[in-house]
Amino acid sequence: MTIQTESISSSKGRKRGGPLRINQSMIVKAARAMDPATLTMQAVADELGVDRKALNYHVTDREGLLRLLAADVFESSFTEGFSAHFEAAGVTADTDWKTAIRVWAGTVRDSMVSTNVVSNYFRLNSDNLAVFEPAELVLQHMIRAGFDLPTAGRGLAFVTHFAMAVGRDIIMEQQLGEHPQAPEVRRLIEKAEDAGGYEAFRALIALEINGPQDIGAQFDFEVDIFIAGMERQLLTR
16 A cells, blocks of 8 residues: 555645645655655755755655654555565465464564664555555454454554564664664673673574574564464364
């Protein structure tokens, strides 16, 4: 799903000094055509043909502009990616809830990565109800499997939280070349080697568990643990 936008005429937003005729969708459309690394409020204002102050009604600064752009990318990537992943996985109304959850978790993670912005959440910018369709589909799969609605909702929130966290870690590693904690971990490990001890932890680091190349396996492990816990919930009902 892509946020519906108004077309930008050849005169763009308005003539200097004319009436304000831009909206948030137009701002997002203009920003998406630019390099995020060099994106500025003034560049977007110039593209729309408006005074920079005209943007302040919708977004106050560059950071807010980047969050607005990231939210649009996340929504588009999630709704479109979820449908594509569901189709690729052959998910139907009869598919087990575990497959639906795996598709959901992977789509949340990938959509987070697509924004290239480290953020705790993204505010919905669209009034298109289609953005809720993936959540509804997964919830319905879980309810048909025997979960009550509160448990299904809590479970969906849980897996969403850790999928977004994995997405943020991937972004940081892509931007920095490694996780920001990695240098400090290496320093402490070297200190531990000099002092002796911490054999298990040092061996774990040597195996590169939780390293950049292991993030996919770690994610699958976390989804497996979540599913096992939710299956336990079903057994105790």
